[in-house]
Amino acid sequence: xxxxxxxxxxxxxxxxxxxxxxxxxxxxxxxxxxxxxxxxxxxxxxxxxxxxxxxxxxxxxxxxxxxxxxxxxxxxxxxxxxxxxxxxxxxxxxxxxxxxxxxxxxxxxxxxxxxxxxxxxxxxxxxxxxxxxxxxxxxxxxxxxxxxxxxxxxxxxxxxxxxxxxxxxxxxxxxxxxxxxxxxxxxxxxxxxxxxxxxxxxxxxxxxxxxxxxxxxxxxxxxxxxxxxxxxxxxxxxxxxxxxxxxxxxxxxxxxxxxxxxxxxxxxxxxxxxxxxxxxxxxxxxxxxxxxxxxxxxxxxxxxxxxxxxxxxxxxxxxxxxxxxxxxxxxxxxxxxxxxxxxxxxxxxxxxxxxxxxxxxxxxxxxxxxxxxxxxxxxxxxxxxxxxxxxxxxxxxxxxxxxxxxxxxxxxxxxxxxxxxxxxxxxxxxxxxxxxxxxxxxxxxxxxxxxxxxxxxxxxxxxxxxxxxxxxxxxxxxxxxxxxxxxxxxxxxxxxxxxxxxxxxxxxxxxxxxxxxxxxxxxxxxxxxxxxxxxxxxxxxxxxxxxxxxxxxxxxxxxxxxxxxxxxxxxxxxxxxxxxxxxxxxxxxxxxxxxxxxxxxxxxxxxxxxxxxxxxxxxxxxxxxxxxxxxxxxxxxxxxxxxxxxxxxxxxxxxxxxxxxxxxxxxxxxxxxxxxxxxxxxxxxxxxxxxxxxxxxxxxxxxxxxxxxxxxxxxxxxxxxxxxxxxxxxxxxxxxxxxxxxxxxxxx
Numbered sequence: 195x196x197x198x199x200x201x202x203x204x205x206x207x208x209x210x211x212x213x214x215x216x217x218x219x220x221x222x223x224x225x226x227x228x229x230x231x232x233x234x235x236x237x238x239x240x241x242x243x244x245x246x247x248x249x250x251x252x253x254x255x256x257x258x259x260x261x262x263x264x265x266x267x268x269x270x271x272x273x274x275x276x277x278x279x280x281x282x283x284x285x286x287x288x289x290x291x292x293x294x295x296x297x298x299x300x301x302x303x304x305x306x307x308x309x310x311x312x313x314x315x316x317x318x319x320x321x322x323x324x325x326x327x328x329x330x331x332x333x334x335x336x337x338x339x340x341x342x343x344x345x346x347x348x349x350x351x352x353x354x355x356x357x358x359x360x361x362x363x364x365x366x367x368x369x370x371x372x373x374x375x376x377x378x379x380x381x382x383x384x385x386x387x388x389x390x391x392x393x394x395x396x397x398x399x400x401x402x403x404x405x406x407x408x409x410x411x412x413x414x415x416x417x418x419x420x421x422x423x424x425x426x427x428x429x430x431x432x433x434x435x436x437x438x439x440x441x442x443x444x445x446x447x448x449x450x451x452x453x454x455x456x457x458x459x460x461x462x463x464x465x466x467x468x469x470x471x472x473x474x475x476x477x478x479x480x481x482x483x484x485x486x487x488x489x490x491x492x493x494x495x496x497x498x499x500x501x502x503x504x505x506x507x508x509x510x511x512x513x514x515x516x517x518x519x520x521x522x523x524x525x526x527x528x529x530x531x532x533x534x535x536x537x538x539x540x541x542x543x544x545x546x547x548x549x550x551x552x553x554x555x556x557x558x559x560x561x562x563x564x565x566x567x568x569x570x571x572x573x574x575x576x577x578x579x580x581x582x583x584x585x586x587x588x589x590x591x592x593x594x595x596x597x598x599x600x601x602x603x604x605x606x607x608x609x610x611x612x613x614x615x616x617x618x619x620x621x622x623x624x625x626x627x628x629x630x631x632x633x634x635x636x637x638x639x640x641x642x643x644x645x646x647x648x649x650x651x652x653x654x655x656x657x658x659x660x661x662x663x664x665x666x667x668x669x670x671x672x673x674x675x676x677x678x679x680x681x682x683x684x685x686x687x688x689x690x691x692x693x694x695x696x697x698x699x700x701x702x703x704x705x706x707x708x709x710x711x712x713x714x715x716x717x718x719x720x721x722x723x724x725x726x727x728x729x730x731x732x733x734x735x736x737x738x739x740x741x742x743x744x745x746x747x748x749x750x751x752x753x754x755x756x757x758x759x760x761x762x763x764x765x766x767x768x769x770x771x772x773x774x775x776x777x778x779x780x781x782x783x784x785x786x787x788x789x790x791x792x793x794x795x796x797x798x799x800x801x802x803x804x805x806x807x808x809x810x811x812x813x814x815x816x817x818x819x820x821x822x823x824x825x826x827x828x829x830x831x832x833x834x835x836x837x838x839x840x841x842x843x844x845x846x847x848x849x850x851x852x853x854x855x856x857x858x859x860x861x862x863x864x865x866x867x868x869x870x871x872x873x874x875x876x877x878x879x880x881x882x883x884x885x886x887x888x889x890x891x892x893x894x895x896x897x898x899x900x901x902x903x904x905x906x907x908x909x910x911x912x913x914x915x916x917x918x919x920x921x922x923x924x925x926x927x928x929x930x931x932x933x934x935x936x937x938x939x940x941x942x
Contacts, residue, residue, distance in 0.1 A: 233270025379405025441467020
């Protein structure tokens, strides 16, 4: 009995040893004798993206690779084994082949592509070999397609040019060519384009019959000269190229030379590849000699992309100015002379620009010193940007250039004169080449004999508590603006209201301004006239002008407009966009004005859709008619709305066709309330069933309140039918819902 028990224990131990600890058993690898060498197989699954990085985010643009690693004990063979892959939900993803299987390599590794499906959500991919299984979870974006039954061999990304201009008008045409492993082009394969900057417009989402998908690359907002990496990806295959953005440039307007201790203004212009100015960009500026810059990073502004700074020469020698912005660099060389060369005797007490009366000669002097000693007998050339210049007042004629020789004190002189007002830059240059020196002086020619005043108010209509800017422009007989004139503003023809300042002095443009504010006591004027603001010269009240301002209730004006586009919100409805321009009586846009919109039916037509031209001629379009072929076409019967008082109630005597209801009734809908934008414009859609198109007339009405007064405007409109629904001979538009009998007294 004891021997039998020992035998049973030995058998149980042997059986447990044969079962192993998880995985699967296989006879391969055993030596057929002595002990148990049956291998135990195990699996592990991982998911990686195209970069080989672990990831569980699956999308059309970012497919994953499922990697199954097969291991075995007891020298089990792991190569050449078929791994079967499965999905928890086949709508979430698809495999790169229809069988969903792959063969392990010498290391026991099998891979398969995992592509996004048409549904989004979380799921698992499972790898199976015999009884060994493993799984990995993923999240699908659901932006992929159906099951892939092809294997992509390669994708080639091609550009029509590898240089992209930095202007908004420039673009690069991109082409992705997709082939299988036999280099046969593949059609209907999804291609994803991507770039690390710029803007991509994908023209083709899938390849055409020639295996090509197209896209365009632009740079609409980023004007930097830079490299853009562009990629085309198909399944696990990708192709990349680099496009260089070029054309952004900086032009520098600087003198060739500057005298030591002198200052000059240097202008820079930042432009794109089309020469258009780039605004709002800081340009970095450096000086190799460390000369003083008023701003080392001035910002561009205006349509020319201009930025300026003041350069002061504190160190002599050859200075290199380097400017950099948006990947563009430029440099200029300025010779800093130890000479002292500058305009003298023209500084004003308050540091303002020197003012010169029109038609008056003004002397300007330049002093040229070398090592604080007069540089005698040197020629100096003068130029002016306005008026005329000469070496003496008597010689002033038509020339804009003159020259003079420095005297014993190192001084040269020029005279300037102008008959027109405005700023002028007088430049002086001495010497040649690298030894040249230069200086500039800005003066202002001003008119001093005012003869008229022009007065305007903006806006010209205000309500209580609202303000209007009043501007007076003072001119002389030649229409030159007159500077430094005191203008007196006064109110007339109405009580109430205030002026912010009663007097103002004209500026260089001859403009003096004040602000009028209406209050609750301000009247609307007498004798049928508006309130008047008078602008008079303090030096001569006989020179004046007036402008009127309408004060009181603000009137709104509505103007309707529409285009020729009809959209289809659904298979049975049309939508037509209308725009309303809201202005006041002065034509000024009224922003943020709340408007009430209503639509009501005012008439309808009865008839048929018939082909035009009639047979046997070739069909062109469906048209409305009161008769059917072969009878000659007639105009459909027109009927007015039975709702005569537009109250929506069937009143006595209104049921003309005896159908027991109001005909046609309201078929169209509009938003009840809309608000104008900053330009005084509001857009909205009128939506209606397709079958009433061409048969129903409506009235669009808009109303709004201003200063307690309701303003109303309306437009009558025939609801149209989309042109695309009128040009198919085999498919006529929907039947007229209002009937075909040519009588308004019959409902059919």
